[in-house]
Amino acid sequence: MSSERIIYLPLGGAGEIGMNAYVYGYGPEDNERLILVDLGVTFPDMDGTPGVDLIFPDMTWLIERRDRLDAIFITHAHEDHVGAVHQFWERLGAPVYARAFTANIARRKMDEKGLPETTVKTVSAWPETVEAGPFSVGFLPISHSIPESSALVIDTPAGRLVHTGDFKLDETPVVGEAFDPALWAEVATPGIKALVCDSTNVFSQHAGRSEVTVGPEIETLVAGASGLVCATTFASNVARVKTLAEAGQRAGRSIVLLGRAMRRMIEAAIETGVLTDFPKVVSPEDAGSIPRENLMLLVTGSQGERRAASAQLARGKYNGLELKEGDLFLFSSKTIPGNEKGVIRIMNQLSEKGVDVVDDSSGLYHVSGHANRPDLERMQDIVQPQMVIPMHGEHRHLREHVKLTQRKGRAAALAINGTMLDLTGDRPEVAGFVETGRVYLDGAIQIGALDGIIRDRIRMALNGHVIVTVILDEDDEPLGNPWCEVMGLPEIGRSQAPLVDVLEEDLAQYLGRAGDRTLTDDDKLDEDMRRIARNSTMNEIGKKPEVTVIVSRLS
Amino acid sequence: MSSERIIYLPLGGAGEIGMNAYVYGYGPEDNERLILVDLGVTFPDMDGTPGVDLIFPDMTWLIERRDRLDAIFITHAHEDHVGAVHQFWERLGAPVYARAFTANIARRKMDEKGLPETTVKTVSAWPETVEAGPFSVGFLPISHSIPESSALVIDTPAGRLVHTGDFKLDETPVVGEAFDPALWAEVATPGIKALVCDSTNVFSQHAGRSEVTVGPEIETLVAGASGLVCATTFASNVARVKTLAEAGQRAGRSIVLLGRAMRRMIEAAIETGVLTDFPKVVSPEDAGSIPRENLMLLVTGSQGERRAASAQLARGKYNGLELKEGDLFLFSSKTIPGNEKGVIRIMNQLSEKGVDVVDDSSGLYHVSGHANRPDLERMQDIVQPQMVIPMHGEHRHLREHVKLTQRKGRAAALAINGTMLDLTGDRPEVAGFVETGRVYLDGAIQIGALDGIIRDRIRMALNGHVIVTVILDEDDEPLGNPWCEVMGLPEIGRSQAPLVDVLEEDLAQYLGRAGDRTLTDDDKLDEDMRRIARNSTMNEIGKKPEVTVIVSRLS
Numbered sequence A, B: 001m002s003s004e005r006i007i008y009l010p011l012g013g014a015g016e017i018g019m020n021a022y023v024y025g026y027g028p029e030d031n032e033r034l035i036l037v038d039l040g041v042t043f044p045d046m047d048g049t050p051g052v053d054l055i056f057p058d059m060t061w062l063i064e065r066r067d068r069l070d071a072i073f074i075t076h077a078h079e080d081h082v083g084a085v086h087q088f089w090e091r092l093g094a095p096v097y098a099r100a101f102t103a104n105i106a107r108r109k110m111d112e113k114g115l116p117e118t119t120v121k122t123v124s125a126w127p128e129t130v131e132a133g134p135f136s137v138g139f140l141p142i143s144h145s146i147p148e149s150s151a152l153v154i155d156t157p158a159g160r161l162v163h164t165g166d167f168k169l170d171e172t173p174v175v176g177e178a179f180d181p182a183l184w185a186e187v188a189t190p191g192i193k194a195l196v197c198d199s200t201n202v203f204s205q206h207a208g209r210s211e212v213t214v215g216p217e218i219e220t221l222v223a224g225a226s227g228l229v230c231a232t233t234f235a236s237n238v239a240r241v242k243t244l245a246e247a248g249q250r251a252g253r254s255i256v257l258l259g260r261a262m263r264r265m266i267e268a269a270i271e272t273g274v275l276t277d278f279p280k281v282v283s284p285e286d287a288g289s290i291p292r293e294n295l296m297l298l299v300t301g302s303q304g305e306r307r308a309a310s311a312q313l314a315r316g317k318y319n320g321l322e323l324k325e326g327d328l329f330l331f332s333s334k335t336i337p338g339n340e341k342g343v344i345r346i347m348n349q350l351s352e353k354g355v356d357v358v359d360d361s362s363g364l365y366h367v368s369g370h371a372n373r374p375d376l377e378r379m380q381d382i383v384q385p386q387m388v389i390p391m392h393g394e395h396r397h398l399r400e401h402v403k404l405t406q407r408k409g410r411a412a413a414l415a416i417n418g419t420m421l422d423l424t425g426d427r428p429e430v431a432g433f434v435e436t437g438r439v440y441l442d443g444a445i446q447i448g449a450l451d452g453i454i455r456d457r458i459r460m461a462l463n464g465h466v467i468v469t470v471i472l473d474e475d476d477e478p479l480g481n482p483w484c485e486v487m488g489l490p491e492i493g494r495s496q497a498p499l500v501d502v503l504e505e506d507l508a509q510y511l512g513r514a515g516d517r518t519l520t521d522d523d524k525l526d527e528d529m530r531r532i533a534r535n536s537t538m539n540e541i542g543k544k545p546e547v548t549v550i551v552s553r554l555s
Helices: A085-092 A100-112 A181-188 A211-223 A238-250 A260-271 A309-315 A340-352 A373-383 A395-407 A453-463 A499-513 A522-541 B085-092 B100-112 B181-188 B211-223 B238-250 B260-271 B309-315 B340-352 B373-383 B395-407 B453-463 B499-513 B522-541
Strands: A004-012 A021-028 A033-037 A054-057 A069-073 A096-098 A120-122 A129-132 A135-141 A150-156 A159-163 A192-198 A229-232 A254-258 A295-299 A328-331 A356-358 A385-391 A419-422 A429-433 A438-442 A445-448 A465-472 A483-487 A546-553 B004-012 B021-028 B033-037 B054-057 B069-073 B096-098 B120-122 B129-132 B135-141 B150-156 B159-163 B192-198 B229-232 B254-258 B295-299 B328-331 B356-358 B387-391 B419-422 B429-433 B438-442 B445-448 B465-472 B483-487 B546-553
Touching: A004 A054, A004 A192, A021 A150, A021 A159, A033 A135, A069 A085, A069 A129, A069 A135, A085 A100, A096 A100, A100 A120, A100 A260, A135 A181, A181 A373, A192 A373, A211 A238, A211 A328, A229 A309, A238 A254, A238 A260, A238 A295, A254 A260, A295 A309, A309 A340, A340 A356, A340 B395, A373 A385, A373 A395, A385 A395, A395 B340, A453 A546, A453 B453, A453 B483, A465 A499, A465 A522, A465 B465, A465 B546, A483 A499, A483 B453, A483 B546, A499 A522, A522 A546, A546 B465, A546 B483, B004 B054, B004 B192, B021 B150, B021 B159, B033 B135, B069 B085, B069 B129, B069 B135, B085 B100, B096 B100, B100 B120, B100 B260, B135 B181, B181 B373, B192 B373, B211 B238, B211 B328, B229 B309, B238 B254, B238 B260, B238 B295, B254 B260, B295 B309, B309 B340, B340 B356, B373 B395, B387 B395, B453 B546, B465 B499, B465 B522, B483 B499, B499 B522, B522 B546
Parallel strands: A033 A069, A069 A096, A096 A120, A159 A192, A192 A385, A229 A295, A229 A328, A254 A295, A328 A356, A465 A546, B033 B069, B069 B096, B096 B120, B159 B192, B192 B387, B229 B295, B229 B328, B254 B295, B328 B356, B465 B546
Antiparallel strands: A004 A021, A004 A419, A021 A033, A054 A438, A129 A135, A135 A150, A150 A159, A419 A429, A438 A445, A465 A483, B004 B021, B004 B419, B021 B033, B054 B438, B129 B135, B135 B150, B150 B159, B419 B429, B438 B445, B465 B483
């Protein structure tokens, strides 16, 4: 039927790094059958989202069309791809498909919400496929910085699509499946309509390095250490954790895993068979009886997270273990932009303890999990897609990836979150725009990014908070003077009197002059007293605070 | 007199980057005559200092000893060296000495506070010296990323000290004096007791590159641009601004300076004669009539500052000028850790406009203003000091610099802010510890870092704020029910009822049960209602808010 079409709609991850969520559809316009690829989170920060626990894509568009959703596919187990699946599952109501390791992690999340194991179905690698409405979807192994990362081969009646997920071209990945160019070329043989492709490293000019290259460097470093050695990396980078552990083992050190995520990830990797020969680990308790020069700690918190094992070790003890003068601490990781200050804080705390810190500034102890610019080109050369849709990247990454593709003489489109593309023809066409946004998990509650709640928190943090209380009697006369409480403001202002006294005096004068019409009008009282409190505070301390006015009537 | 000693006491800048303030003393113990070197600021952030305008070192120790302070010397005009001098000058009351360009900037600051020009005295370069108590101090030219940066040669009756200030070893610095190794060697001939030395780049392994190397690269880039070219760098990097302007001029472009700091710095450099042949500039108004391919904008905001010209151009128009598809934007700068998100935001906004962004990831368009590790070694080799005291750096930098020095067989000491060293003998000895800290400029008021004001702001930002009001009548009976206002919290919680209703219900129940002893006890009421509000909010939304309880009595 000629009116059927293929659509692509990013709800998260396109125009940002993190929070991936991509919808594909096939069928008659506005009545396509849908699948969702990934459903991840992004992380809050004090600048824009103080107090928020996690950030999700706004899934309203898809929830409203849940009757058309046939399946959810998760490419890999990173939080920005799987982290929100349990938060929305009940409202989406479609089966979740993933490979064994990813499914193991997803089921742990479902379990946190009291959802059964059966919500997540384990799929084997390509050529096995899942039939979902008009789609037939297979998990094509690809290397990344976590086991069993997979691209999706999405067959539709109008052609084959490939959604890369996050990837690098690593033919020696230490743990898990190597990138297999022959297999990829074979999958591409029938012709690929569209390659929807990871963009995060498009500005990195040199071909990516294999995971296997860091092993010898780490081994040399650990072999030369004389005190305790502690290393941190993302727990989900199972290959790196294994490389670190083996370097420790070869140097005659017992391995200790510290931090919940570190233990959980290694457990999941062993349970699902992706990790088969990990060195024996000892518990933190048993480590106490081992000489420190025979210990190697593998710990969480490579991004400087305040509660993770790295930060706690930098501040003091963790699980009874403590770092000392002459110990070595290795960041086998890259610092994600925005996390620099937290990481530097840890480095300085370690320096105060006399611990030698080694990071990746030399380029020796870490490799990226993403395809660099030449790798992106090579991917296109292997797959030979009709068109390329860059995904997972900020606007600048998507734009550069589009330019790169066009320079290769191939059609491409820059589609940020909410941009629906029609992939049916020879080139991508914009089919419309959909409202998208972010949802915040705040404590136990989901709130909208535009609800004003976080805006109010930021304002209180920047400006302080003044609370004005006034009581009016049955005759609408002020009962005593208004009074003020302040939070987050200097106590004494320019006049050298307490700020609260100055505010109460100014407000009392106002109330003393206020006529009946004012005193019976709550809105007017609120507005006037707010203005007076703001202006008086401005005069006293040079900034305008947030003001809450509470008018209590005894009537 | 053998009881006289030389002391060194950092009050800021040692254990951090920024906020430099170093005290030197000579005389009998606890009665030394003192001089201060530099008095700078550091910048606040949302993470730790929301709403704060600037951060200063706590100068209490020196203010209490102002009768012993003979002079203040400013090495160069960067904000982290000169930015607080006008804030403390009246409380310190000593003459300020600086070279012409630095003095020009310092006087502009004094003027903001209504202080006269005479507070700052202009000094020529070495061999001119200033006599200040037992000290004789000369400004020895050294290259850095601002004109007329100077080391200080500090002669005491017990020997000569050299305080490097911030520096690099640049023999072709484009603007200002080249590093002159022969002059430095000559100054060192009588023997240098202590070299107090910049540490910020001690982890950079390769010798620093000269400012002159970026010129050809920038010229090539600008020559190849077809649309408007916009470039940003620190305004105070006058050499870089000149290099950028000349590249524009050679490409037939008219130069426009945007941003207050950019205009002010170039003005100061021309006024003081350090900049003599800057290309002619046109005003933003006149730029409107020039074709955009003949324009080059030099703008402030290389660190992503929200109000600076770069950020405003990225969002929309600035001074009537607007960037468009095909324009080029150059960050001729390095992003300071902590500023990444702001810079990336601008890059993405420019990408949305179709502007091509070039940054220093290639290493072509920026060089650091600080001495790298090999340069620090070379400095020691030239000066041959008896001891080295690393300054200006985080703990990790100071520690690495100490290790580097000791490996060269030379005495060194790690002295963070508040550590007083005695430099009289053959090696530095710790002479004591002094209380130090930070002072915040908040609006117009200086507050202490530990006053709790900023802690309260952070708590409100993370947890939201609940205000509980209750009125008690003359008989200590509640007059009506308590009521609540919330700010920065979700409106609806787990029970699907408004949070405020749930809180008011729980508090009313408590008050209904409260006996006379409770109702007459303000502290008990406050404590109980705070606890109830926190717990009820925790049940409803999964987080504990800040709570302010206001008990009003009609008696």
